[in-house]
Amino acid sequence: MRVIHRCSELRQHLARFDRPAFVPTMGNLHAGHLALVHRARPLGEVTVASIFVNRLQFLPHEDFDSYPRTFESDCAQLEAAGCDVLFAPTEAELYPQPQRFKLLPPPELADILEGQFRPGFFTGVCTVVLKLFALVFGQSKGGGHAVFGQKDYQQWLVLRQMAQQLALPVTLHASPTERAPDGLALSSRNAYLSPAERAEAVQLNLALRRLAAAVAAAVADGATDLAALEQQATAQLNERGWQTDYLTVRRRSDLQAPQGADLAGAASAGQLVALGAARLGRTRLIDNWEF
Incomplete structure (x- = not known):
């Protein structure tokens, strides 16, 4: 598995592939994430995962600083799952300037439920995912595929509508929630x-x-x-x-x-x-x- 930290290197490496399959994550991986990788592998010529804890989707009182970061373990799990490329940028690399351009999803979908209790959450999610899509699929000739888990049900609907309405060259796939034997959703x-x-x-x-x-x-x-x-x-x-x-x-x-x-x-x-x-x-x- 190739580990890439810079946007320019990711673009250069992926330019040789026509159809990437992509799984974006914030790290601290578990079996649910690995199921997404397994789902992605047959969809593309190269399987790409990202690890980036996105400050834009955290409220000031939330757990951005304490969010679990387990990079070495994550790398080992991704490689064992057959991931080809891991993109793990620093915050300065992905946001070299303050991210003043942001994507605002429709309020009737994004300001309810999670959006009501976490204002601005989906703006942060859409902004970072759109940026990651541009990096992963920007060079592909045949578009690509991205896989998301259904545990984040509202997020899945928001991102699916984003891809449809912006005519992005990517097909989104929902993967069923992975659960522990007692039924707890893995998180x-x-x-x-x-x-x-x-x-x-x-x-x-x-x-x-x-x-x-x-x-x-x-x-x-x-x-x-x-x-x-x-x-x-x-x-x-x-x-x-x-x-x-x-x-x-x-x-x-x-x-x-x-x-x-x-x-x-x-x-x-x-x-x-x-x-x-x-x-x-x-x-x-x-x-x-x-x-």
């Missing part, structure tokens, strides 16, 4: 959990599954008070010591609240997703469950 931030918190952490996934089942049952009975079901699920999770930002059911297509027609019997099957974000101790976890 770099799971490393913050104490042993007791790790045992409790699966309750977020269980809460989403119960909420989805309750909504499906209510739809089948023809009387759905969605707000009441969401409030009940939130209260039950908070009673266990969580601080919940949201537990909600939305349309998969645009993450808007489902209306009557969306909840009409068979029409709702396979169209909805339960999403949640909550803090357990000092760790904020997110997850989702399609139904």
Whole structure:
């Protein structure tokens, strides 16, 4: 595996390939990231991963400085997974000037849910991903492919719309959430959990599954008070010591609240997703469950 730190070297190296496959990460890799690499490998002529902790998507009070950085271990895991190129720029390399040009995603998708609790988050995500796409795919003759995990459900929809509306020469692929045997979604931030918190952490996934089942049952009975079901699920999770930002059911297509027609019997099957974000101790976890 070739490790590259400079933008110019990355462009020069990738110029010989017509169709890269790309997995952007912030490092501290786990089996979920490696699943993305395995998904990417057959899609392109060269498999590229990036490691960059992007300051633009962190709020001032969030964990940018303490975010786990495990570069040597990450390199070993990527090489074992068959990654061909790792791009690991410094902040000064990727942002040699203050990044005043930023990409603003549509508020109806980016200012809800995660965007409500982390203002500006998706602006930071879109800006860095667009910049990475320009570096990885800028020289390719046949476009390329990028793979993202579905645990970050809203991020996936935002980036997919970005690629479509800007006519970027890249096809985006969603990879299912990788989970521990007890159902906890794999996340770099799971490393913050104490042993007791790790045992409790699966309750977020269980809460989403119960909420989805309750909504499906209510739809089948023809009387759905969605707000009441969401409030009940939130209260039950908070009673266990969580601080919940949201537990909600939305349309998969645009993450808007489902209306009557969306909840009409068979029409709702396979169209909805339960999403949640909550803090357990000092760790904020997110997850989702399609139904």
